[in-house]
Amino acid sequence: MTKTFFSILFVLTVFSVSFGQTTTKMRYEDKIRIREAINISNQFGEEIWKGINQVPFVVLLIEDSVEYLINHPYPSNDFKLSENDSILKTKIFYRPRKFPDWYLATFPAVNGVNCIVVGTPEKTNKSSTAWIVTLLHEHFHQYEYTYPDxxxxxxxxxxxxxxxxxxxxxxxxxxxxxxxxxxxxxxxxxxxxxxxxxxxxxxxxxxxxxxxxxxxxxxxxxxxxxxxxxxxxxxxxxxxxxxxxxxxxxxxxxxxxxxxxxxxxxxxxxxxxxxxxxxxxxxxxxxxxxxxxxxxxxxxxxxxxxxxxxxxxxxxxxxxxxxxxxxxxxxx
Structure with missing residues (x-):
């Protein structure tokens, strides 16, 4: 009886931890896609639009039940820390999903900061290449919207x-x-x-x-x-x-x-x-x-x-x- 109880408890604990990881950590694929877009902007952005790399590349990634916030200078209190990520070299925060998961838009979604609010490639019907380029499109909107007047x-x-x-x-x-x-x-x-x-x-x-x-x-x-x-x-x-x-x-x-x-x-x-x-x-x-x-x-x-x-x-x-x-x- 005691062995059975602890075996069940162990299985439930493992399941709980695994489930928590899948719901509070971004997928590796999405991290590297966002990293690629940021690297491209950092390398070539200033040659196209002077000052664009001074604008924070803030992303709110929408998954099925969770939203992940990347590069935001001051997240709102409804976000919790997911991880200090080594791929994106920034803290990633998360909260329960609020926006539709097909979004491709830029607006002041969190604490008045212009965020690229975007669903995953699967939800937005885009290939990885097209999704990366779309992030650059939306970062240009951040550049427009952040201009003082x-x-x-x-x-x-x-x-x-x-x-x-x-x-x-x-x-x-x-x-x-x-x-x-x-x-x-x-x-x-x-x-x-x-x-x-x-x-x-x-x-x-x-x-x-x-x-x-x-x-x-x-x-x-x-x-x-x-x-x-x-x-x-x-x-x-x-x-x-x-x-x-x-x-x-x-x-x-x-x-x-x-x-x-x-x-x-x-x-x-x-x-x-x-x-x-x-x-x-x-x-x-x-x-x-x-x-x-x-x-x-x-x-x-x-x-x-x-x-x-x-x-x-x-x-x-x-x-x-x-x-x-x-x-x-x-x-x-």
Whole structure:
């Protein structure tokens, strides 16, 4: 009887400890993916966006029942210490899950600090490579949001309609279904796509003029507030997508860690870049503004950012100081 009792107690104790470890410690795979994104930003970020590495790379990783907080300077009291991790070289904290596990977003989720709030690759339907690049996209948002006058400047756009949650950024009543807007948007995108395709050809100058003309016509059809919303989305989300591409450009000769290479769903950054360019160009041409709505503006910003690189390579210096209207950056 005594032996049986202690045997059962031992089994229950082992199970309890094992269960505690699985629920309060991050998976090794997620640690090395986050480490890879941070290493890439540390190595190449300043060449793309001056000052980006001064912004904390804070991640709130969402698993099935637990959220893990990485690199946060002062976690809220509902977080407990999980471990002082040797892979990420920081303390990792955890709490019961509060956010949906499919999130891919950046906002002041913990004590007013902008966190990359992200589900695992499995929950967000991304390969390890795509997930790492998405973290870089979201870190760029941290860079945008941390600039001292960001929130004040957004308020001055007068687009929220009193919504303090930030959901207006997704739900703003842009005239996506207007037939006039749809037709001119098609002409604008066709001209933008042609400029992108001819960027290294003799016809670029002519194609660029047509693109600017069609863009101006699109602007003139929009109400001032609607154009402010469009410009805001291109500036914020479109240039974030462009930033993914800029990081991928830097990674052509980059050697990922052995741990990352061994992940079964990892493809090289060079291969992913080729797929990325094709996907974004197809998106520019095939996404429909009345159906895909604001998602269209990601590809617009991606391509317009590349055009800006050709015509004014110094435009990054103005990005945070002269916000929201990226067409201004064409002028040196």
């Amino acid at each position: 960001y929130y004040r400047s957004v308020d001055k756009l007068e687009l929220s309609g009193g919504d303090q949650s930030g959901m207006w950024q997704l739900n703003y009543a842009f005239p996506y279904d207007s037939s006039i807007i749809i037709e001119q948007y098609k002409k604008y995108i066709a001209a933008l796509s042609k400029s992108f395709s001819s960027i290294d050809n003799r016809s670029f100058k002519k194609d660029f003029k047509i693109y600017i003309s069609e863009r101006n016509k699109f602007r003139q059809l929009l109400k001032p507030a609607d154009y402010r919303y469009f410009s805001f989305q291109v500036w914020q989300e479109g240039i974030a997508r462009y930033s993914e591409y800029k990081f991928l450009q830097e990674l052509d000769n980059y050697q990922p860690s052995k741990d990352i290479i061994q992940l079964p769903d990892f493809i090289s950054f060079k291969e992913y870049k080729s797929e990325f360019i094709i996907r974004e160009k197809n998106g520019l041409e095939k996404l429909k503004v009345n159906i895909d709505k604001r998602i269209c503006f990601y590809a617009v910003g991606f391509v317009e950012g590349i055009l800006l690189d050709k015509l004014n390579p110094e435009w990054h210096d103005r990005f945070l100081r002269d916000k929201f209207y990226i067409e201004k950056y064409f002028k040196k």
